Amino acid sequence: MTTTTYDSSSTSAPKSSLNGGRIATRQLLGILRLEVGKNLFSPRAIAVYVLALVPVLLTLVFAIFSDVDDLAPGPVEMIGAFGALFPLYVRVSIFLGTLFLFMNLFRAEVLERTLHYYFLAPVRREVLVLGKYLSALIAASAVFAFGTAAIFLFMIAPYGFSALGEYIFGGPGLRNLMGYIGVAILGCAGYGSIFLLIGQFFRNPVIPAIALWGWELVNFVLPPMLKKISVVHYLQSLYPVPVTEGPLAVIANPTPWWISLPGLILLTIVVIGIATWRAGRMEIHYGDD
Amino acid sequence: MTEHATFENVQPRGLSAHVGETASRVDGQVVEAHGVTTETVVFDNVSKFYGEVLGVNRVSLTLAPGIVGLVGPNGAGKTTLMNLMTGLLRPTRGEIRVLGIPTTDPVALCRQIGYCSQWDAFPRGMSGYKFVRGYLRVHGYAEPEAEALAHQAIARVGLTDAAHRRIGGYSKGMRQRIKLAQAIAHDPRVLVLDEPLNGLDPMARAEVIEIFQSLASTGRHVIISSHILHEVDMIADQVVLLTAGYVIAEGEVGGVRSEMAERPIQVLVRTSDAPKLASKLFEHDHVTEVSLHDDRLGLEARTRDAESFYLALNRFVVELGLEIETVTVADADVRAVYQYLIGSEGEGP
Numbered sequence: 001m002t003t004t005t006y007d008s009s010s011t012s013a014p015k016s017s018l019n020g021g022r023i024a025t026r027q028l029l030g031i032l033r034l035e036v037g038k039n040l041f042s043p044r045a046i047a048v049y050v051l052a053l054v055p056v057l058l059t060l061v062f063a064i065f066s067d068v069d070d071l072a073p074g075p076v077e078m079i080g081a082f083g084a085l086f087p088l089y090v091r092v093s094i095f096l097g098t099l100f101l102f103m104n105l106f107r108a109e110v111l112e113r114t115l116h117y118y119f120l121a122p123v124r125r126e127v128l129v130l131g132k133y134l135s136a137l138i139a140a141s142a143v144f145a146f147g148t149a150a151i152f153l154f155m156i157a158p159y160g161f162s163a164l165g166e167y168i169f170g171g172p173g174l175r176n177l178m179g180y181i182g183v184a185i186l187g188c189a190g191y192g193s194i195f196l197l198i199g200q201f202f203r204n205p206v207i208p209a210i211a212l213w214g215w216e217l218v219n220f221v222l223p224p225m226l227k228k229i230s231v232v233h234y235l236q237s238l239y240p241v242p243v244t245e246g247p248l249a250v251i252a253n254p255t256p257w258w259i260s261l262p263g264l265i266l267l268t269i270v271v272i273g274i275a276t277w278r279a280g281r282m283e284i285h286y287g288d289d
Numbered sequence: 290m291t292e293h294a295t296f297e298n299v300q301p302r303g304l305s306a307h308v309g310e311t312a313s314r315v316d317g318q319v320v321e322a323h324g325v326t327t328e329t330v331v332f333d334n335v336s337k338f339y340g341e342v343l344g345v346n347r348v349s350l351t352l353a354p355g356i357v358g359l360v361g362p363n364g365a366g367k368t369t370l371m372n373l374m375t376g377l378l379r380p381t382r383g384e385i386r387v388l389g390i391p392t393t394d395p396v397a398l399c400r401q402i403g404y405c406s407q408w409d410a411f412p413r414g415m416s417g418y419k420f421v422r423g424y425l426r427v428h429g430y431a432e433p434e435a436e437a438l439a440h441q442a443i444a445r446v447g448l449t450d451a452a453h454r455r456i457g458g459y460s461k462g463m464r465q466r467i468k469l470a471q472a473i474a475h476d477p478r479v480l481v482l483d484e485p486l487n488g489l490d491p492m493a494r495a496e497v498i499e500i501f502q503s504l505a506s507t508g509r510h511v512i513i514s515s516h517i518l519h520e521v522d523m524i525a526d527q528v529v530l531l532t533a534g535y536v537i538a539e540g541e542v543g544g545v546r547s548e549m550a551e552r553p554i555q556v557l558v559r560t561s562d563a564p565k566l567a568s569k570l571f572e573h574d575h576v577t578e579v580s581l582h583d584d585r586l587g588l589e590a591r592t593r594d595a596e597s598f599y600l601a602l603n604r605f606v607v608e609l610g611l612e613i614e615t616v617t618v619a620d621a622d623v624r625a626v627y628q629y630l631i632g633s634e635g636e637g638p
Contacts, residue, residue, distance in 0.1 A: 283372075
């Protein structure tokens with residue numbers, strides 16, 4: 001064992017000249033640094049990659065093996081097909097992917113008995129919750145934005161590079177692509193905040209998660225009033241290409257984007273606020289003494 | 290107003306109980322000991338229940354700087370007491386102040402506290418260095434400062450060579466030491482260590498104990514729990530004995546033992562003429578039993594009055610011209626104290 005002289009004059013706190021805001025920013029960055037890597041490269045991320053990338057691989061197979069003569073006349077029409085599939089990507093891949101990521105932000109650390117490392121740092125619980133939430137949002141957004149873009153591009157890839165380039169840069173393609181990526185990120189943000197909260201409140205969050213999933217899946221047959229108590233309804237109203245929900249769907253007037261967008265952001269903020277309150281009341285008791 | 294006070298040795302519960310050493314006090318708080326400014330860790334009638342299950346009950350303690358051992362069998366409430374002290378748990382009743390900071394103020398508290406939990410758990414995939422540095426960043430240290438403090442703490446526990454290896458590949462002893470490094474990296478004034486010597490080989494154990502002692506010598510609190518009684522007996526300046534959620538005694542180990550007046554103390558004497566000494570000792574009423582060693586060069590005596598025994602022993606040594614090799618209180622370890630207090634050895638299930 002190395003013998004060293006411990007410098008007891010070293011500070012027991014970051015330099016006191018720093019204001020609280022700067023320290024909180026450093027702490028937030030510290031949390032992000034620890035958590036983003038954990039969310040992207042730990043075993044728990046595998047499920048997220050599978051959910052995000054299996055549809056991408058299927059679309060890639062479609063792009064390689066499909067005959068352009070059998071497809072819709074052009075990229076614009078093909079994006080109509082993408083628009084019909086994208087809600088499935090949101091309701092299955094993004095929903096379940098964010099479920100794995102956000103629900104485990106606190107819960108997994110309790111199960112792995114590592115949460116006390118954070119709780120013993122002089123960091124405000126709101127900074128901790130925000131840091132953990134943002135780290136998962138960054139990870140989820142990166143994976144699902146990539147997935148969305150890849151599916152989008154593979155869908156129109158059979159038409160060739162020139163048609164693809166013309167659609168993206170000469171037509172509505174880029175706007176549509178950005179719109180879908182934005183919806184994917186908003187989906188991650190909205191669902192993520194809810195799963196963060198569920199992970200804090202429920203010892204076994206599977207049942208509430210399944211209940212929520214069922215609610216989101218059957219949203220299209222719900223009466224208009226009930227439709228509005230869901231994330232998917234507001235996401236749907238932001239799709240660049242309007243979606244028809246099938247013959248069984250109960251038709252409701254779409255909520256305008258200027259309500260949907262701030263509404264989803266507000267929902268996220270409120271839910272994170274509740275999660276922060278909950279984190280402030282959390283105690284750590286991993287097991288018997 | 291400042292008064293100078295010498296705190297008493299330890300007391301079984303029910304008597305007035307202050308543990309510590311010579312210190313100056315201002316309004317009940319220790320403000321000067323070992324030449325640095327310090328305060329106390331105070332539990333004021335603290336209870337913690339998990340639903341209907343008792344964690345600890347009616348704990349009132351005042352802990353001065355130095356090494357304090359929390360001793361008790363599994364389930365006694367040691368970890369609960371530590372988690373209460375570090376703010377990881379909130380008391381159901383009562384109040385805890387660490388260096389004057391209420392545990393309801395975790396941000397201020399955590400700057401002063403380092404905690405090494407009993408759990409062998411780490412964030413996955415990290416090297417020892419990243420683990421220590423990462424949480425220093427969460428403390429709010431800038432990158433260069435965090436790096437320097439991490440290197441310093443890792444060197445302190447002797448893991449410099451293994452710092453960049455993954456913790457998953459560490460031995461149990463190395464994992465214990467990297468936890469200790471993480472706990473001391475921000476130079477806390479109160480170090481709380483739950484079973485810190487578990488898994489350490491004798492060499493590492495001695496070195497880690499040396500770290501505890503050096504931290505305590507600078508006026509810091511080093512609060513250690515253990516269910517291995519002789520371990521605490523060797524390290525701690527003070528002990529707090531717990532069972533079933535209650536503090537049953539606190540103070541210096543020897544002090545607790547001497548408070549057990551109704552129980553005879555056992556003294557081992559190695560001398561040149563044990564039989565002669567034995568016959569003399571039997572002349573005293575407070576000596577209840579003397580047994581000679583087989584080699585007749587030693588004896589074990591039981592006495593109800595240690596002070597009178599030692600006075601008599603000194604007199605006999607002079608009168609009889611005896612040579613004394615050793616005089617040891619044979620059962621003044623924590624195990625013996627525990628046996629007296631709760632009628633078990635305190636090893637737990």
